Amino acid sequence: MHLKKVGLLAASFLLIGSVAISATACSSSSSSKSNGETLTVSTFGLSTKQMRNDVLNPFSKESGVTVKTQFGDSSTRLTQIEHNSNSNIDVIELAQNNAVTGNKKKLFKKLDFSKISNFKYLTKSEQKLARETNAVPYTVNSIGIIYNPKKVKINDWKDLWDNKLKGKLAIPDITTTFGPAMLYLAGDYSGTSVTKDNGASAFKAMEKLKPNILKTYTQSSDLSNMFKSGEIDVAVVGDYAVSMLQATNPDLKYTVPTSGTYANYDNVAILKNSKNSNAAYKYINFRISKAIQKKVASSKSLNNAPVNTQVKLTPSEATNKTYGSVAKRAKTIDFSFVNKEMPTWISKWNKIMNH
Structure with missing residues (x-):
C-alpha cells in the first residue's frame, strides 16, 4: 500500500x-x-x-x-x-x-x-x-490522539496498532515537529527507547503500524477534510491543532493517554x-x-x-x-540526539512508508 x-x-x-x-x-x-x-x-x-x-x-x-x-x-x-x-x-x-x-x-x-x-x-x-x-x-505543546468516537474508541497509544484501524490512521511525517515523537512512541510500544538502540526497535514497530496508516502528513490542516470525508478515523496530532480540527469536525474527541506524551x-x-x-x-x-x-x-x-x-x-x-x-506527564525529547540521527531516520522511514 x-x-x-x-x-x-x-x-x-x-x-x-x-x-x-x-x-x-x-x-x-x-x-x-x-x-x-x-x-x-x-x-x-x-x-x-x-x-x-x-x-x-x-x-x-x-x-x-x-x-x-x-x-x-x-x-x-x-x-x-x-x-x-x-x-x-x-x-x-x-x-x-x-x-x-x-x-x-x-x-x-x-x-x-x-x-x-x-x-x-x-x-x-x-x-x-x-x-x-x-x-x-x-x-x-505535546502530542495526543484525535479520533471519531462514532467509529472507534481510543484509550492508549497501543490502540493505534489495533488491526481494526487498518487504513484509517494518519500520523505526522518524520520531518515535522512531532515526527520524532512518533518514533519515540513506537519505541515505547516496542519496549526499547530510541536512545538505547538508535531507533531500531521503533522502526520495527512502525512496520507493524504501517497497514493502519493511510497518510503521513506535513500540515495539520490536511486532516480536516480527511475526517470529514471519512477517509481517516484517527490521527496523531499536536495539541495546537485540536481546536482547528474540532471547529470543522465538532464530534472529534482528543485524548492524551495517561501513559504519557512528548513535549x-x-x-x-x-x-x-x-x-x-x-x-x-x-x-x-x-x-x-x-x-x-x-x-x-x-x-x-x-x-x-x-x-x-x-x-x-x-x-x-x-x-x-x-x-x-498533561504537562506533568509530558516527557522530553533529546533533540541533539534526534537531529544527529535524522538523516538515517528519514531514509529508514521512506523505505517503510513508501514501499
Whole structure:
C-alpha cells in the first residue's frame, strides 16, 4: 500500500521552494505613533489571522514598531535562512528541534537575557533551554490522539496498532515537529527507547503500524477534510491543532493517554544578522509577557499553553493544552540526539512508508 502524502520528506530539508512561504506587511500602528523601528517576524503558518490580531498588531501598537511577517512551516523557514544569511528576517519562531539546529549552525545572536525583563517568569528548565539554544520558549505543546468516537474508541497509544484501524490512521511525517515523537512512541510500544538502540526497535514497530496508516502528513490542516470525508478515523496530532480540527469536525474527541506524551517547545530567536536587535528584544519580551500569554492561551486565539508562570488557567482554559496534569506527564525529547540521527531516520522511514 502506498501512503497518501503531502509535501516532501528528505527533500524538504534541501529544496527551499518546495513549500510556499508568504511574506506580508502586518497592519501596524498609525504612522503618528511609529517610532521609526521596523521588525520582520518569521513564524508558523497556522492560525495566521489570530497571530496578526492577538500578537503582531498589538505589539506594533504598543511599541510603535512597524512589523512585517513571513509565514510558513518551521523546517522550511529555517532552511531558507540557512541558505540566505542576509535575509531581512529579524526574529524567527521555530519548533524546538529547529531551534537546536539553528543555534548549532550559529544562525542566531547570543542573547542578552538582561534585556528580557519577563525572562525571570520562565521555569528553570525553560531558562536553561533558552541559554542552551539562544532561543526563548514562548509556548509548550505535546502530542495526543484525535479520533471519531462514532467509529472507534481510543484509550492508549497501543490502540493505534489495533488491526481494526487498518487504513484509517494518519500520523505526522518524520520531518515535522512531532515526527520524532512518533518514533519515540513506537519505541515505547516496542519496549526499547530510541536512545538505547538508535531507533531500531521503533522502526520495527512502525512496520507493524504501517497497514493502519493511510497518510503521513506535513500540515495539520490536511486532516480536516480527511475526517470529514471519512477517509481517516484517527490521527496523531499536536495539541495546537485540536481546536482547528474540532471547529470543522465538532464530534472529534482528543485524548492524551495517561501513559504519557512528548513535549515540544516553540521558541523565538534573533537572527545573527538582524539590524533591529532593539525591536527584536522588545518583541521577545512582549511574546512572553503575562497579558499576551494569557490572551493567546484562549482556544479562540492560538491555543498556546503559557510558559510565563504568572499565568494561571482555569480547567476550561487548560483544555487541549500542555498544562497541569498533561504537562506533568509530558516527557522530553533529546533533540541533539534526534537531529544527529535524522538523516538515517528519514531514509529508514521512506523505505517503510513508501514501499
